[in-house]
Amino acid sequence: MNSLYHRLAIDGIRRHKRLYYPFVGTTVFFIVLINICISISGDPLMTNFFGSTTITMLMNLGSIILLIFALITLLTNYKFIQKNKAEESALYLTLGMEKKHLIKIYIYELVNLYLRSILIGTLISAVIYKLVFAGFIRLMNLKLNVLDSGILPVLEPLILTALIFLGIFILLLADQTLKMRNFTPMSFRYESKAGQKAPKYPLAMGIFGILCIGAGYYISLTTENPLQALKTFFLAVLLVIIGTYAAFTVIVSGILKLLQKRKSFYYKKENFTAVSGLIYRVKNSANTLASIAILSTMVIVVLTSGFSLYFGISEIEDNLLPSDYSMSFPERDNDISYYENLLATILKENNKHGNMYSYKSNYLAVSRDGTKIKHLDYEPSFAWDEDIDGIHTFLDEKSTYDFGDYDAILFAKDEQTDITKIGDMNLKVKKENRNNYPINFSIKDISLNKKDMLVFKDPDKFDKVKELLALDDSAGYGALCNINFDIDDPYDPELVEIIHDELINEFDDSFFSINDDIKARKDFTAIYGGIFFVGIILGLGFLVSTVLAIYYKQLSEGLDDKARFKTMRQLGMTDTEAKKSISKQMGLVFFLPLIFAFVHSLFAIPIITKFLALLSLSNISLYMICLVSVFAFYIIFYLITFKLTEKTYNKLVLE
Template sequence: MKNGLYRKLAWNNIRKNQSTFLPFGIVASCVVAVFYMIFSISAQSDAVYQGQQSMEMILKFGTIVVGIVAAVILLYTNRFVMKQRTKEFGLYNILGLEKKHIAKVIFWETAIVGLGSILIGLLAGMLFSKLLFLIFINMLGLKSKIPFRISYQVLAVSIGIFALIFAINMFFNDLRIARLKPVEMLRESAAGEKEPKAKWVIALLGVVMVAAGYYISVTTENPMKALNLFFVAVLLVILGTYCLFMAGSIAFLKLLKKNKKFYYHKTHFVNVSGMLFRMKQNAMGLASICILSTIVIVTLSTTISLFVGIDDERRVRYPKDVDIRVVADEKVKDEKMVQQLEQRGERAREAALRLAAKQKVKIKAEEVYTVYEASLFWKNNRFYMDQSYDLDTLVNVSVMTVRDYNAVTKTKYKATKGKYIVLTNKDTILYGDDLQIGEQTFACKQKGLIYLKRFADNYSQQLFILVPDTKDMLTLQHAFEGLAKPLMYSGMKRKVTFDLSGSKKAKTVYGSKIGDWMETEKVEGISLIEDYYTTLQTALNLYASVFFIGIFIGIIFLGATVLIIYYKQVSEGYEDRKNFRIMAKIGLSNQEINQMIRSQIRLVFLLPLLVAGMHICFAYPIIRKIMAMMNLTNEKLFVMATVGTCFVFAGVYLIVYKLTSRVYYRLVGTR
């Protein structure tokens, strides 16, 4: 046989199997286009904003993730396509075509679909890349005209990657054909007729893993610990979901079957029996749909929240426009050194005022105070050091004079010699009336919550100890340092913070110059200078990149979900057609059959969505803590983004249900 005949036969197969090849080709083209667009923008990130390494890193990481997901989608859906055509290849073999001939037909089918998908995808990618590039730089707040270019390197890499993916598909297809005998090919599409057994151990394991993942999410209080345990919880829930769908669903159906009053009803009998016979195959697809749906909702809701709430996040991180921290050359040991530290702070303040006059901005809402800070462990009103690094008992301590704290917070606490005021961001961690630091005990006059929200840490326990004067600050410092070397940091510093009034441009210029200005003015002891405006562009680059990648990853996972649903409907349609025709012959009316079909399809479609919704509800507590650690404390925004994403996804999901159910009905032939 000549190659021309193989090509012709392959082309005819593609035309006759449009319901199988067309969705695969469309999704493949979209995947190629998305990968090219992300890769193209990533390759030009240096032209967008020079030096922003975090943005470039996220874009490149996003490109890798999109590439991996694209490969998984194409390899996974190729299996569906081949399963529906195995019987067709078996007929070819019986009619005289050898396996090597069938392999050549598959080669040309894969080549035609692959080449077409890559070309269409690249053309669409090049067509929309510039539009997306402009959207991206506008998201970054850039107004400069940045040239857009088509990179031949990006084109070559994209072609190479997807050519390799289609070659892998071709290899697995040929391997599948080589391993099957003609009779097995004919029976392959009818595989799974044997009723599956209830695997109670796996079902119970699924319940335990999902429950463990939920427990971690709900009970983990410390945000830093939540970040460490998040991926453990995700892995447990994913594995548990697959176990529940594959074994738990069968076990549940077996229980329904044992309930004779429920089972021996003409509608229930057909639905339960039908689900049992195909559940092993369906369960994988349903579990995949559930997991993908959860990933789409979590990815989109978190990235939308981070990008939309960037101003809230920045203001939590930088409550004042400028924050200057001054330290001594050595550890502060007495009141004289405290006074010297305060004098350095005053020189820094005066230098900041001079720069403000020069840059035509005004300083307002000043806050100047001395604070001792340390990180150690705290339990039952006792401070201690622990090498085990228990995040649940980690506490950040700040010691201030009552005078400074009242001046900053506009409160009216009163000092009492020998008795301290203890404030915390979590009222559950205070016990008794005393503080114990090592072997020393200090009396507490009053306890309460930290007044200013910006003094309350979002990711750890925090204590403010208010003392009458600097002598008491030094006493507590010596007591803390007598324990051992504090875990993360310790030391006394003078803070000078203030807001600016003037144009945004002038404020940004001020923030960019204040560091060099302090060196020019020879202000000593500057340990840190932070400002809101110059860090805003960096944060915008970071979150815009995360949002941009999140949207595309969400779209790709959504596409994968749609494709799995479609092919699941097609495969079930072919399998159910014969069964429902037999039912029609034994006396069931079309109305009764359609009612059975609708109830079964609704169950199959709604189950992954309902389970995904349950996953989102239980995942919310741990995700909220992680978002708070990223300084996004606007819980209302996060809730709105999550609920909105769920509604939009559910709408898209229902549209897919309507469209794919029509394909199912057409294949079954009851309408």
């Protein structure tokens, strides 16, 4: 008897290959993506460089996000498959089968799908892993031989991925079993023809959705502080997602009804059938269309952010690490030139040649009144209070900057900011754009990178600002002495340790640091390359989910419209007219989500750019170039996907 259920399951897969094969292909794709992420995070070579912990965390996070999308995508699409096979299930029950027999068919069906998917996915993962890992290493600009960890990937990630997807397929079985527990043959037949349930109160849901989208847009447009963007970004995303699902039907139906009222447009043969069909479609499948809009938005935002970070690495490194090496320590009795001479002697003894650049720096919390800077009246918590304003002050006595008759040069955090007075000290300030002016100062704390930078040449004015703004007389508000230096000779990884050992006795009673910024640049490249790689992987996952949503939507529409178009053709509609009507309906219904995605992406620009500022990427023009490029790519991709899936629809409707 079990062989009968097995044969019925295999036969069902064969007869409904248009439903099952894309499902298997999507499962294989997610298996490969998750396998790659888990394998990279567990590769022995990942312990050989600084930043590997961050990259491993990113890979694990990417695996979790992909897993969630895999579960949602496969669950949604398996439901669609069973919905379109519901009449077949009803026939089995009518012929005398019991529900427990149907469950056995589902078990054999899912076991067969699982084995096909996991075997193909694991084989592909094993074959391409080292190639992908080599590309990943290249992306991060690391000098590692991927074959040092063996020719084959580590087995544990492959086994873990197989177990994860076994769990997903068990959930698919459990969901289908629970869903059909009260079904009768008539229930199955109704299921095959049922569309998505319309909300009970469509107008209220529409208003709620529009308010949610508006709130998400408002958060994006009004968020000023990068740290605040980190907190509010996910709230804004959640509001837009909820709002899109809630409002899609009302917004689109409203547009279509306006077209209905335009008699000169609506009462044309091809427009009449297209618009009337669209009104039914939108009401019947609003959630699917909203899902396509959300997935498209995710693809655009993730890819744009990833490309911006990767192509902006040089700018980020120049902002944070403008020299080869950097040294810093608190102000001391000896002048900074004393330590420059010590450092020059050490470099000369080690046959190193280069240039030095010294300056003093301070960071002070402030209160503002327009262009006036005032003393803050309370002690802030720099780590957590993102609302606290502050300025970096620099003393650059040997500056190559052209001060002219100005007291200071201001590199402002935005175009609107200006400074004319600090406390009771009037200042004549020359304002410059930091993106168009050489910055020679290191700001290692990226959370402080978007603060005003005020550069002085006069040490008295620099000290006066500290006296006016320091919250107390403790040494904690004293300036730091900084010496940045570049080396013309080949890179020596031991140079920092040599300098540290030679100078440590000079600073035995205070803080002192010496940094290898060449190595730090490589570490930044590795970490940002890792972020870019995870972004590409997630983008591919979202793309596959989008393609599958479009494909099954076309398939569903085709199965649903087959009888309707057959009737219209019997009433005199030609195949040419039918194809025109189909093309217009499909074009409108599938490009509506694309419009939503583009609008969402545009309104996301302010908060995304603030979010990227936390990672020291402040080049908005680069983000816009990447956004336009991703837009163009996605439009082409969407058109190709639409045209390919439209053939499936035409074949079903007009066969």
